[in-house]
Amino acid sequence: MKTKRGVMEFAWIFAIIVGAVILFLAFYFVGNKLLSQKYEQATIEAQNLDMLLNPFSQFGELKALDTQPIALSRKSTLEFSCQEPRQKLGNNDITINVGGQQGISRIVYDKYIFSEKTYEAKNLQGLSVPFEMPWRVANLIIIWPQDRKYCFIGAPQFIKDELSGESPTGLNISSIVFSQSSYQCPENTNKTVCFSGNCDIKVTLQNGGSSDRGSTRKSGQTVYFTGNALMYASIFSDSDIYNCNAKRLMARLYSETLVYEEKSRAMTSRGCNMNINLVQLKQLANTMSTSTLTETNINNLMLYAQQIKQQNLGSNCELF
């Protein structure tokens, strides 16, 4: 390796330098490849989740309420966000983080995903509920980690019938337990939901305990709802995502009202007796698509929807 004078031969110095460069490049490319693989995986996973949620948004009027467990290929960190309508329909973003590497966000325009902003999960529990005002505006997709246990304390009978396995048509969701008091909740309960008294999520139902109108208080913030769909959405989702998706729903309702207005005119021209006034609902939906849901807005919305429903029943041709 050394000459007589003790100086390293050129060939050796050269070999060491070139070898080091080759080794560095090899490690660099392998590392890069592994990182890009994780990036690709996270991106594909978000795309797959969007596809897995497709049936939930397409149940339509065939099923009033449905649930399916959703399995991801590995335990990942899920992030959900929502963009407000701004003259369009807005969107939800799904971002998945696999092994510390975040993939490209999946932008979803045709779904209304109600969930907490971020959590780690492999299996998800999904609930699809049609939002009707008074026609089916869209199907809401409500998701939460399957291993997160919710204990519903003193829930009204209609919720028990829909979510528990007590009635033959009940969904029998394993991550939801029903009890009469907080002491009866299982030890592994992550969140308590109560309909009177105080706990993690407090649901107040007005109008004699039905889901017509009400509010949900969670993490110090109150959100308002009308109907089953928004009630379940308010329980399982973050208030920011809830309010943003509610605006998106109002923007969609406004668009649909324009379509129904035209349809009503076409049906009247064919001899149908259509005495349906959609103007108030259209205006309110347009206003609500830019402002947060308030108790007054929700009450008016429900009132107009009920009026339209009655008018539709009284017509000789059904508008919806």
Added chain:
Amino acid sequence: MKNKSISLSNNVEMKSASMKEKGCQKSMRYQKNKKAQLKIQEMAFVLLAVVFLFAILLLFFARFQMSSLQKSATSVREERTIDMLRTIASMPELSCSGEANCIDEDKLKAFELSTTKSRYSDLWLESKITKVTVEQVYPKANKIYNIYEMPAESTVAYSTFIPLCIQNIKPSCKIAKIKVTVEVPK
């Protein structure tokens, strides 16, 4: 005199010997240099060949990656477009009331003409959809409803048949074809 001439000839011999030795050393150094140069050249060529080989390998690898990426992009887009056919049929803006997988002709006409159509452009753009049409196929009529259209170069179309119904006092149905045209990944 004799001694002087002997010492002179000795000097000349020594000088010539030392010159010979120097010449020999020079030629040896020259030969050594030439050998080293050859070794360096050899090494440079080997390195060039290695770099060239790596470059070719990298190029092949990139090409292979590109083609597999393109294949998966095409299949994902295909799946998404086929799914979009179902999504369109179940959209509350177009679907019949109380029935799944059926399009309401009145809603379709209203949607085609309404100003709200532009609010849905993001939905189509995100899926790289360039055209969505609903065409009445039975009874045969030249009726094509254009839900969305955007100019594009290379496209591929997917279609499915669906009932096209009209709600009157007495509802009636026809058969239509939903056609979704999507941009091919480049």
